[in-house]
Amino acid sequence: MYTPEDIRHFDYVKDLGFPGEYPFTRGLHATMYRGRLWTMRQFSGFGTAEQTNKRFKYLLSEGETGLSIAFDYPTIMGYDSDHPMATGEVGQCGVAVSSLKDMEILFDGIPLDKVSTSMTINGPAAMLLAMYVAIGDKQGVPREKLDGTTQNDNLKEFFAQKLCIFPPKPSLKLSTDIIEYCARHLPNWNPISISGYHIREAGSTAVQELAFTLADGIAYVESALERGLKVDEFAPRLSFFFASHNDFFEEIAKFRAARRLWAKIMKERFNTQDPRSLWMRMHVQTSGCTFTAQQPVNNVIRVAFQSLAAVLGGTQSLHTNSFDEALALPCEDAVRVALRTQQIIAYESGVTDTIDPLGGSYYVEYLTNKMEERATEYIDRIDAMGGVASAIERGFFQKEIADSAYKYQKEIESKQRTLVGVNDYTVEKDWVPMELLRVHPKVEEEQVARFQKMKKERDNRKVKEVLDKLHDETDKDRNLMPTIIKALKAYATLGEITEVLRTVFGEYRELIVV
Amino acid sequence: MSTERKIRVLIAKPGLDSHDRGAKIVARALRDAGMEIIYTGLRQTPEQIVETALQEDVDVIGLSILSGAHKVLFPKIMGLIKEKGIDDMLVFAGGIIPHEDIHDLKKIGIKEVFGPGTPTGVLVKFVQENTRK
Amino acid sequence: MRKAEQLVQGVLQGNRRSIAKTITLIENNEPEAPKIVSVLYQQTGKAHVIGVTGPTGSGKSTLIEKLIRELRRRGKTVGVVAVDPTSPFTGGAFLGDRVRMQEHSTDEGVFIRSMANRNATGGLAKATKDAVRVLDASGKDIVIVETVGAGQSEVEIVKVSHTVIVVLAPGLGDDIQAIKAGIMEIADIFVVNKADRQNADKSLSEIQAMLEMNTEKKGWKPSVLKTTALTGEGITELLARIEEHKEYLKKGALEASRKDQVETELVEAIKQKIAESMVEDLKRKGEWEKLKQKILAKETDPYSVADRLLRKLRRN
Ligand SMILES: Nc1nc2c(ncn2[C@@H]2O[C@H](COP(=O)(O)OP(=O)(O)OP(=O)(O)O)[C@@H](O)[C@H]2O)c(=O)[nH]1
Numbered sequence: 013m014y015t016p017e018d019i020r021h022f023d024y025v026k027d028l029g030f031p032g033e034y035p036f037t038r039g040l041h042a043t044m045y046r047g048r049l050w051t052m053r054q055f056s057g058f059g060t061a062e063q064t065n066k067r068f069k070y071l072l073s074e075g076e077t078g079l080s081i082a083f084d085y086p087t088i089m090g091y092d093s094d095h096p097m098a099t100g101e102v103g104q105c106g107v108a109v110s111s112l113k114d115m116e117i118l119f120d121g122i123p124l125d126k127v128s129t130s131m132t133i134n135g136p137a138a139m140l141l142a143m144y145v146a147i148g149d150k151q152g153v154p155r156e157k158l159d160g161t162t163q164n165d166n167l168k169e170f171f172a173q174k175l176c177i178f179p180p181k182p183s184l185k186l187s188t189d190i191i192e193y194c195a196r197h198l199p200n201w202n203p204i205s206i207s208g209y210h211i212r213e214a215g216s217t218a219v220q221e222l223a224f225t226l227a228d229g230i231a232y233v234e235s236a237l238e239r240g241l242k243v244d245e246f247a248p249r250l251s252f253f254f255a256s257h258n259d260f261f262e263e264i265a266k267f268r269a270a271r272r273l274w275a276k277i278m279k280e281r282f283n284t285q286d287p288r289s290l291w292m293r294m295h296v297q298t299s300g301c302t303f304t305a306q307q308p309v310n311n312v313i314r315v316a317f318q319s320l321a322a323v324l325g326g327t328q329s330l331h332t333n334s335f336d337e338a339l340a341l342p343c344e345d346a347v348r349v350a351l352r353t354q355q356i357i358a359y360e361s362g363v364t365d366t367i368d369p370l371g372g373s374y375y376v377e378y379l380t381n382k383m384e385e386r387a388t389e390y391i392d393r394i395d396a397m398g399g400v401a402s403a404i405e406r407g408f409f410q411k412e413i414a415d416s417a418y419k420y421q422k423e424i425e426s427k428q429r430t431l432v433g434v435n436d437y438t439v440e441k442d443w444v445p446m447e448l449l450r451v452h453p454k455v456e457e458e459q460v461a462r463f464q465k466m467k468k469e470r471d472n473r474k475v476k477e478v479l480d481k482l483h484d485e486t487d488k489d490r491n492l493m494p495t496i497i498k499a500l501k502a503y504a505t506l507g508e509i510t511e512v513l514r515t516v517f518g519e520y521r522e523l524i525v526v
Numbered sequence: 527m528s529t530e531r532k533i534r535v536l537i538a539k540p541g542l543d544s545h546d547r548g549a550k551i552v553a554r555a556l557r558d559a560g561m562e563i564i565y566t567g568l569r570q571t572p573e574q575i576v577e578t579a580l581q582e583d584v585d586v587i588g589l590s591i592l593s594g595a596h597k598v599l600f601p602k603i604m605g606l607i608k609e610k611g612i613d614d615m616l617v618f619a620g621g622i623i624p625h626e627d628i629h630d631l632k633k634i635g636i637k638e639v640f641g642p643g644t645p646t647g648v649l650v651k652f653v654q655e656n657t658r659k
Numbered sequence: 660m661r662k663a664e665q666l667v668q669g670v671l672q673g674n675r676r677s678i679a680k681t682i683t684l685i686e687n688n689e690p691e692a693p694k695i696v697s698v699l700y701q702q703t704g705k706a707h708v709i710g711v712t713g714p715t716g717s718g719k720s721t722l723i724e725k726l727i728r729e730l731r732r733r734g735k736t737v738g739v740v741a742v743d744p745t746s747p748f749t750g751g752a753f754l755g756d757r758v759r760m761q762e763h764s765t766d767e768g769v770f771i772r773s774m775a776n777r778n779a780t781g782g783l784a785k786a787t788k789d790a791v792r793v794l795d796a797s798g799k800d801i802v803i804v805e806t807v808g809a810g811q812s813e814v815e816i817v818k819v820s821h822t823v824i825v826v827l828a829p830g831l832g833d834d835i836q837a838i839k840a841g842i843m844e845i846a847d848i849f850v851v852n853k854a855d856r857q858n859a860d861k862s863l864s865e866i867q868a869m870l871e872m873n874t875e876k877k878g879w880k881p882s883v884l885k886t887t888a889l890t891g892e893g894i895t896e897l898l899a900r901i902e903e904h905k906e907y908l909k910k911g912a913l914e915a916s917r918k919d920q921v922e923t924e925l926v927e928a929i930k931q932k933i934a935e936s937m938v939e940d941l942k943r944k945g946e947w948e949k950l951k952q953k954i955l956a957k958e959t960d961p962y963s964v965a966d967r968l969l970r971k972l973r974r975n
């Protein structure tokens with residue numbers, strides 16, 4: 013039980029402020045969901061560009077305006093669909109995009125000035141953003157009208173998601189290239205989505221997720237400042253991405269603490285002037301790693317609580333997972349239930365009528381303080397190590413996360429922690445027959461065939477020329493965005509461009525800490 | 527002089543996905559049970575995995591995959607294992623593998639398929655009981 | 660013994676399965692192991708053995724990967740033995756060096772073997788030296804050994820290698836201490852890796868200063884150079900230094916150092932064999948426990964017992 017004793021030095025104005033006011037504990041906007049609901053953004057993409065294009069058009073006709081693209085693993089790792097490493101993976105967990113050709117098909121008939129597009133892409137983020145810009149150019153949409161987000165958070169890849177292509181230094185350079193390019197040319201684009209989600213999914217605790225994400229944020233700000241940008245030129249467009257896990261109040265406290273801590277960091281450490289630079293705009297996704305393969309329908313209930321926590325925590329945007337994800341790619345029915353969960357919270361539960369309804373709760377405020385305190389301790393330690401890059405090299409994050417993941421697993425096995433359907437309340441026959449979505453092997457054949465045809469038909473002399481130029485610019489440590497856009501317009505492929513960068517930057521092998 | 531045998535285990539990650547949380551927990555549990563673990567790192571081709579198993583002369587190969595490419599990659603791996611004559615090694619798999627695929631995987635020589643949430647104790651016991659002594 | 664002969668034949672033909680199996684036999688101390696090693700011993704001495712040591716995380720494995728790459732480009736075959744620590748509590752081990760070298764796993768001209776030190780001290784496992792011999796006998800031109808790198812004094816590496824490289828990195832903080840702790844004497848070549856880091860030059864000049872104060876060892880003056888293992892920068896120069904050291908060894912020093920190596924190995928083999936047989940003898944006669952009790956009761960001490968045993972042995 014918690015009493016006023018637990019928040020003894022609590023000061024309403026200093027610690028909470030009104031919604032829309034510093035330090036934004038109660039939310040970024042004065043009216044919050046009374047003014048505007050969060051964006052319901054469901055991540056999708058599978059198979060070929062045609063298939064995903066159809067799906068996008070369907071979503072748009074249903075009234076969605078936010079598209080969110082999942083790419084397949086070869087694309088994420090910068091391999092063309094016909095690369096040997098891509099065997100069996102093309103179109104499996106997302107859409108295959110190997111060249112501007114694929115992107116043209118993906119956005120065929122979709123005017124870029126009418127949609128906002130989120131792309132979950134990191135290592136090759138520059139290439140995918142460049143393709144988007146190229147499509148916009150072709151459609152005659154002014155660049156300042158392009159609206160969307162590239163995840164582009166390469167730092168967390170090194171210790172959480174591990175989809176890294178290049179070593180840390182050039183990876184940070186590429187992330188910064190995008191931040192810089194957007195600050196100068198794409199004012200409505202969110203160049204980066206600084207992500208705690210993958211840190212959490214890799215097994216961290218809530219505090220670690222919070223601390224490590226903000227530490228990454230600091231590193232990006234510093235890197236952009238080193239480029240010569242002024243903080244208020246790019247800070248308002250930085251965005252964040254968190255997980256919502258099982259522990260209901262802890263998650264709510266985490267979101268609130270994150271907003272407050274970021275505002276303080278931006279104000280005190282970076283001395284921002286523009287009030288929007290203090291805003292931590294966040295996207296939240298329910299936590300896939302809490303899902304059980306046993307009694308999978310139970311995951312629906314987990315998603316409901318996790319989403320509610322995100323909403324009570326004041327998120328700007330939410331993705332709800334489909335309950336069958338621990339088994340396979342989500343099927344259509346499961347995707348619908350996931351979206352309905354958000355809609356039930358938004359339109360039936362009544363929680364959106366009140367702004368920050370938990371503000372002032374002894375427990376929630378106590379927990380919010382605790383979260384901030386412990387995250388600050390971590391950030392101080394990371395600073396003392398010389399920042400995120402050196403902490404990565406020492407394996408600091410990797411070790412912290414691996415230990416937490418192992419501890420969590422042991423708690424489940426020793427039943428210190430109950431996981432319904434797994435270590436308690438199990439059933440004899442728990443297999444629920446469901447129709448699983450499978451990507452037909454034909455998808456790979458078709459994609460490879462189209463890709464190779466395109467390569468034959470393009471002007472290969474021109475391609476060589478642009479790739480040589482790219483090599484040159486990379487050597488000279490220039491911002492690569494303009495050259496990559498040119499290269500893609502000449503139909504140089506994603507794989508070819510990545511290969512040029514690989515030869516200059518080197519390739520990364522992860523530091524393994526168990 | 528007494529012999530000093532240890533169970534050597536290769537934990538391998540075929541496929542392009544990067545979800546190594548499970549693979550690492552398994553590696554750690556087996557290590558804590560006194561085994562020697564060789565980990566391939568992410569994104570290994572079937573050829574790399576099988577060659578590594580051969581050079582390291584492991585007793586056990588654990589394959590972890592979550593990308594959905596197991597239907598293509600596992601048969602390739604099992605084929606190479608036969609070809610190289612190391613089919614006396616115990617092979618198990620884990621990750622996101624649909625129930626109805628398990629039967630086929632067992633037919634090609636994968637001894638057991640462990641779904642998400644398998645307690646590490648079960649795995650340790652499985653390896654201990656199924657390795658040549 | 661048929662199996663042993665087959666294995667030996669296989670190793671000599673460079674058969675990878677045989678090489679792997681033979682190393683396992685040695686590592687597990689199987690009864691056939693000593694015989695196989697002694698047969699293979701005749702066929703060794705052709706490979707140049709490079710030892711790579713240095714603090715944890717300084718980039719040894721990454722550097723070895725780049726060495727393999729360059730050596731392969733030059734048409735040389737390479738064997739690697741990479742040692743990692745065994746947990747003293749569980750007896751298990753996580754062997755992680757190989758991850759950095761996986762690109763070469765399918766190359767016929769490369770053989771990589773990970774090895775747990777099984778609680779041996781000095782940075783290597785008991786079986787490392789014989790594993791190197793197996794790779795040597797299998798026809799590898801170069802054999803590279805990576806030590807545990809856990810900061811313990813890693814002097815064993817001298818006993819297995821011709822050329823010892825000590826890899827340091829800026830910012831690890833303990834560089835100078837590590838050198839003082841005894842790595843200094845064993846290095847033929849110093850490498851300051853991670854030259855892409857800001858303070859690499861500082862580390863470089865610190866080591867240079869230290870080297871200047873030291874006199875050369877038997878006609879070879881250890882030197883220091885910078886590398887960036889991540890990108891491969893400095894690798895050709897490192898190989899040139901290794902080559903120089905090899906030339907130096909050829910001019911007589913190799914004989915001398917081989918003699919040294921043989922000497923220490925002989926001494927150790929005798930120690931081990933005699934000690935083992937004595938202990939077994941005592942156990943068989945049922946005296947072992949009694950002796951231990953006496954020592955515990957302070958009626959005698961280990962040294963007096965050893966002296967007495969030695970006298971008895973001499974008399975026979
Ligand atoms: N910046 C930079 N990092 C490097 C360089 N070489 C290696 N690293 C990184 O340093 C870390 C450790 O590299 P390893 O090669 O595993 O080091 P090691 O000495 O073999 O480590 P142990 O075997 O654990 O003792 C990895 O994250 C490498 O990517 C380099 O030249 N520059």
Ligand SMILES: [Mg+2]
Nearest residue numbers: 719720755756
């Ligand atoms: Mg190493």
